[in-house]
Amino acid sequence: MSRAVFVLVFDLTLDLNAKAFIDLQSDHRLKNFPKWMVKVSTFLGLNRKCKVYELDMTNLDFIMYWLSSIYAHTKENIQKDGAQTRQLSPPIFFVGTHKNSLPGGKSEKNAKIKEIFDTLRKMLSEKPYEKHIVARFYAIDNSLRNDGAMQELQIHILKVVEEQPYMNEHVPAPWMAFEYALEEKRQENVQWIDMAEASELATRCKVNAAELSTLLQFQHDTGNCVHFVNTAKADDPLNFCIILNQMWLNDIFKSVITIKPPQDQLALFRSSWDKLASEGLLDEKLARHVWREYEIDPNVLFGLMSKFDLLCEMQFPPEESARRLAEETRVFCLPCCLSETIEAPLLVKDGDCTIRFFVDFAGYLPCGLFFRLMVRAICFSQECGGRSGRDQHLSRYSAKFYIDQDHHLFIRIYTKDRSFLEVMVVRVAGDGDYPSPAVCQMIREFLMAALTDICKIWSKGVTFTFGIPCDQCEAETGRLHLHTFDDCIRASRVPCQERRMATERFQRLFVKGFDHVYIQEKKNFHMIQSLVIDLGTEQMRKFFLNQIQISRGDVGRYLINEQHGKFKGVRLFADQKLKMFRIDADITSFDITIMMLLIRHCCGIVCPDKFWTNPDKQDNSELANLVRIREYRNMNLAHHPNSRIPSNEFEDEWKKLTAIFQGVGVPIDDINTYRQIAV
Template sequence: MGEVIPLRWLKFEKSVAKAIKGGQHYMKLTEIQAMSRDLGIQSDTEVFTMLHFYHDLGTIIYFGGDDNTNRYLQDMVILDPQWLIDIFKRIITVIPCQQQWATLKTKWRRLKEEGILEDCLIDHMWHDLLPQKPALLSLMEMFDLLCPRIDATEGNASQAYYVPACLQPCTDERMNQTLTGNRKNTTFYIDFLGFLPDGLFYRLLVHAARWSQQQSGEEPKLFYRYGNFCLDDEHNFQLKMETTKPVCIKVTISKTPVISPVGMRDRGNIRDAQPDPKASTSVQTFLADALNELTETWIHGIRFEFSIACPCNALHPPSEVSRCYHLIPLEECLNKTKIRCNEQQVWVTTEVFKSWFQETAVDDSLEDTRTISDVELLQLAEEVGIQWKNVGVYLGLKACHIFAINSDYAMTEDKAFNMLIQWRQRLSRVANARHLLGKALMKCNLVSLAEKIQDSVWAVT
């Protein structure tokens, strides 16, 4: 409010309005630069600054710039945001049967029933926009409105996409059995502390579909508020949006069962096994990274934490389970030997939960009892830079605590230092603190910093 802008920018704004009125809804970057020069804007740097200014105001849409390597987005400036919404609507809306071409009816049916959009149908719906198709598809992928589909038979990206807005409820009972049929599954929850928008779940679903296809090359099974993904040859994982209290996402990791050739129809011949802890850790780390990215770049203020269902839920009569069902923070389970359940006034041991994740125990004979001083943490904070949030996630800090630190401090160094101080205060024991911190830095590819911590380079003697 009250910001002073050059008069030539206002002339640019009027030129854009005139172009829209004349039926021009987008321009190439070279056309924008030519128009800007006619208005007295000679510097490309000023052109980019102006485009990002009007993008932030919502007047135009431009995702180009030095930090974006997508050449299609670099070259396209949307003059009319409402036009872009209408173009997207063609993709995510299934038109009535009487308006569908007979030769494409099977494609329309697949989009409606499976949420899979084939490339030939895109060409039909965007027949008047084919030169801009790559840029428009890139925008839809950026907003997680589409996800490229990998052909499991060929292992390559086929000409088809998953469309989250067209997903249907899962009616296959065999899918639901994977969530409840094996007691050896690893199950935890992402608790959103009372508020989980549908849009956030479906964007996470798209991120999971991309990631799982990169990991395994297998197609995911996507449904309304549910997704089943292949992690590797031996593991699958499922995401399910729970709309009853508590509002959360249920995460289930299962090991692919081994079926005996004799009596294959008999469930008793299926040997279930506990998922590998590395698989559970891999899924949790991916989900933490994806949600942190979404909450930082798209929907600010959303808080979440990883949790597990309290074992005392089993103590309630079946009629009261839904009313008394509650969660306990996973972070506490991994850092303590027992935690207190205030609902039933009992202590809950955590050995089982620790066994779900890798490296939950350290050989006491190899304990590193060196403390980490404030000076060392201050030096680390100065060098870790904008990676401090990722380091905090790998150190086990809750997203709500990271969000609070980000809001309370202005300087990046101050944010990083206070994150490290909070982590050190929450440690259940000092032993192996350097190992845990070094491990978190390694996961963020900060190898040199991890080595400095391990070697006590900054320690005051």
């Protein structure tokens, strides 16, 4: 959003300190505001009486709310030389309308306008978004067709646009030709193209094939298309799809996010609509029904919604997951669809069995950020062993998640100040009267990583810090007073006016080293990771060299010869090509993905596609077990929520991997060597 110009328009006749309202006719806009911000009121004005939605904020607050929203989604740009005294990108113009409707004569009107603008400037002072505000504010006379201020505003906008740092960026001529070609497609009402068509357009526009991926990333970053690349999974459908019309994509998303009124629901899907509103769970058959008129693979749409952190697939046991995939009966969770009326999960009272902390968003928490965090937390909970839908309780502003058999995680928007998230880790069973330090540290790591990533992708201007609530003053004042994690780490007591809060309990759970359980779980993960990646990749290298009958030093020459032979049409990423197709290629630098590509395409092995992801259980051949090693890396290590494995799970996994490696021909003593490594 930095490559934009914003014009914030407001009505000069409205009292800045009065409650803001929205006409009922604008009902479709209310999705932007949570229920606690809105109430229905009666407005008497303009010679008519009408119902309006009154916001729980003043008109001035409302203006600041939209400024915060713009800033939250902005990546700050540095102005070019000579423009340091002007605003940063994106520039924001303030425009007051209905100047003609202000009471009094010209001097009285001007005095009132000055008073309003001075109030706004005072409120903007020292705010993070102040440096984006264009210095001159405009007051527009709505009664004049050719108002002078409006004409000056138009000229000023053009001048400011010309000063933006990206205006003098040099773009290769073939890239511009490609962009024009995409626009021609849009004009032909083409909503998306596949990678083959994009490659054809690139060739026609004289874009080098090697730079097409960079060009598509540039088009994605500048908002000209939507294209995601999954480097970890070359056959991901998203790798081959380029969305040209973002509004069309938005309409597709909106068609499932917006709950249809009962009178518009087909009886066949009524229960699915109810489940979506009450539990936030989307049945695949409902989505396919709603999307039936859009000419695009629903699996691509599910993937895109996942990329946008709007939904996640609910996990079931492997056999049931395979059945649901085949029958198109998967279930997805969309927290943003949850109804306002859903009862929130009951919070456990603060005590020895809980640890409570907060995430402070410095005065502004975007509405959508909490839903995106819920999506990440659902995935995290499922990776921890939570069952599909049954070990979580979601509501629009709070949620409970399964962490392990002894712990739950509560996250909610803090009711007393909605720019905070309240987090509680609760021990619900097991030995001990306080949460496990390993679990507390794991949850903090997850939240830090998830929020950092969400803000980096979706809300670049949002900042956050973790804080511990002060137990010395909150009960007395009723106000939230936080001590930062850093302060609580450094000292055994932190000051609160004349008193001190002890931090020993916090440090015991979050700071003071790792307990023996944590250390063992880290070691368990490292042992399995080393076995799969170190030994597994080496076994693949031996298999490949034995099949091709070449030495390690001849790998580079062999692959160069096969680049346009056996690898013709094989989709490879740029970094893979750089490693493979060179005379000094070093096979020891090839990872599991590259080795499996070599085995599949160079060894003359003919197997059905299904074999390369899920060999038959009865097949105990060396190749089948090598495929199982690759799949274990992809499914169990690449997406693991942390670098720990509980000891009870470790023994089962080690037994499973031992059988696989013995099937490859590795002696048991060589396998068990990897149980002796140190962390």
